[in-house]
Amino acid sequence: MERSRELVNELLERACVVGQADDGLRIFCKSDGGYAVTPEKYKVPVVVDAMVKTDSTNIRLRFREGAVILNWENNKDELRWHDPISGKEVGVRGKGRVPENEWIRIVWRIDESSASLIVDGEERCRFEGDYRDAAGQIGIGSEDPDGIITHVSWRTPDEVSGCSHAYPEDREFLIDYMTSKRQTER
Template sequence: MSQWIGAAAVCVDADGRLLMVLQGKPEEEKRWSVPSGGIEPGETLEQCCMREVFEETGYRSKVVKKIKEKTGSHGTAEYHVTYFEAEIVDGTPTIQDPDGLIYDIDWKSREQMKALPFSFPEDREFLLNYLEGPCREKN
């Protein structure tokens, strides 16, 4: 069984909205996700997280802390994704994804997220709870 390892960024703005990207292969229905992707040789998970934010959104970010890990399998591949709280430090929204799988960048409110089609539906509850949790009280 093959193994896929990656990182995902949970970026929340001052208004409590989550940075999300609309993604999918050309033939697929497009769905929303937080910026994420696979680790490249020589990268740390934190570096992967920051690179994916930049490639998918045009924003520069810094990792604040690890907040969740998700493991599982899909077909013949096992996956391990580490979710990081990340803070936007610079940049403007620009799609520059080398894979050509990103179609839109947007900041989504908690209410908007309830109705969005998610690339990874199992993430919806975690992300909604995250936006409401005590970690958001600092904003």
């Protein structure tokens, strides 16, 4: 968890205010485009793993031109998907709602040919695409002043094997998944 806090402290503010709270990191975005973002760019394959909660709307993850939005302010039941390459928006009915005032785990996996979003172990969406040359900053945001993040991490396959992951049960799965994707591409 300590490394997770260090990573969170590295985030840069983009039209948002980031501050430490007792139970995690609090992000208040001043506008619809506000995110806390990584200082560096990451190249796929990448896994974004976050523990978050909100008391109302808008849990947002971002990578390059892409974004995923849960509890979208215009329709909480619709997951909003923005393609990482084109930014094209797609609504996924019945997959956007998450509980309010409860911690949830979000995992966004992007590899060379697909991207998926998993919320508390349930795959909410999967899209195929050519993401092999995608690289960009990773961001997280909320329009909600009470959007709280306790843990966020982003890793490449090589980094996963050496990190003290908050979810040890996932380490082997992530390493196997990312290694197999690299081997099939060679």
